[in-house]
Amino acid sequence: MSTVAFAAIAIFTLAAALAAATLPKLMHAALSFAVMFVGISGFFFLLGAEFVGLVQIFVYIGAVAVLIVFTILLTRDDVENVRSFQWGGAIVAIAVFAGLIWAIAKTKSLPLTPPQIEPVTVQRIGELLMTNYVWPLQCVGVLLTAALIGALILVMEEKS
Amino acid sequence: MTPTLQLFLILSAALFCIGLLAALSRRHAIFILIGIEMMLAAANINFIAFWRFAPQPAQPTGVMVAIFAIAIAAAEAAVGLAMVIAVYRHFRSTNVDQLDRLKG
Numbered sequence: 001m002s003t004v005a006f007a008a009i010a011i012f013t014l015a016a017a018l019a020a021a022t023l024p025k026l027m028h029a030a031l032s033f034a035v036m037f038v039g040i041s042g043f044f045f046l047l048g049a050e051f052v053g054l055v056q057i058f059v060y061i062g063a064v065a066v067l068i069v070f071t072i073l074l075t076r077d078d079v080e081n082v083r084s085f086q087w088g089g090a091i092v093a094i095a096v097f098a099g100l101i102w103a104i105a106k107t108k109s110l111p112l113t114p115p116q117i118e119p120v121t122v123q124r125i126g127e128l129l130m131t132n133y134v135w136p137l138q139c140v141g142v143l144l145t146a147a148l149i150g151a152l153i154l155v156m157e158e159k160s
Numbered sequence: 161m162t163p164t165l166q167l168f169l170i171l172s173a174a175l176f177c178i179g180l181l182a183a184l185s186r187r188h189a190i191f192i193l194i195g196i197e198m199m200l201a202a203a204n205i206n207f208i209a210f211w212r213f214a215p216q217p218a219q220p221t222g223v224m225v226a227i228f229a230i231a232i233a234a235a236e237a238a239v240g241l242a243m244v245i246a247v248y249r250h251f252r253s254t255n256v257d258q259l260d261r262l263k264g
Binding site for chain 1: 162163164165166167168169170171173174175176177178179180181182183184185186187188191192193195196197198201204205208209210211213214215219220222223224226227228230231232233234235236237238239241242243244245246249254
């Protein structure tokens with residue numbers, strides 16, 4: 001883990017996140033949202049969790065970003081709302097950030113250097129998913145099925 | 161020279177607050193969903209960072225929790241965007257200020 005790589009990915013991710021939060025055009029924001037997830041998976045690679053980084057790229061850039069772009073195209077609001085930004089949210093966000101920074105700075109015993117570990121292979125994750133984490137895996141399967149059916153029912157045409 | 165745990169925590173705090181800013185200050189429903197996804201991703205960075213800096217990461221618990229969190233976030237995004245489309249069909253708008261039918 002090098003500090004240079006960390007700083008580069010941090011600036012990239014935070015710039016993309018700020019663009020996604022503040023750009024007035026919805027489509028530009030959605031595309032910066034996808035770019036931000038490239039940076040976040042960069043952090044996962046940096047921290048040695050390669051599988052999570054790849055899952056993040058597949059799920060977010062491959063599925064969620066495309067879903068958001070489809071929704072934007074399906075619900076095109078032609079009335080451009082100029083005064084859509086409200087400063088109350090910015091004040092709350094800055095207050096929460098200050099509180100979190102205060103809490104992190106007050107915590108004394110945070111470890112400074114990561115210990116040496118053997119890399120987490122996909123085989124290890126698969127074995128854990130089939131042994132220790134088999135109940136959460138089944139629950140996530142049920143949840144995803146319920147979300148699929150629920151999303152379909154929500155957007156189904158109502159017969160009137 | 162390696163980045164410390166504090167740097168990762170500060171970065172994910174910043175990302176969380178940018179997501180909060182997007183969810184609170186924008187009036188468009190899709191922006192609110194983008195903000196919520198951003199906050200979930202910041203929480204995932206914390207899971208992975210705490211796992212990596214823990215003294216004995218024998219079991220990759222943080223990795224497993226992050227994988228399940230990503231799956232749940234994907235389900236949340238699918239249902240949320242379906243709700244945006246359903247609301248748009250009723251009101252012809254995705255501005256959350258105009259959805260005030262339940263207001264007393």
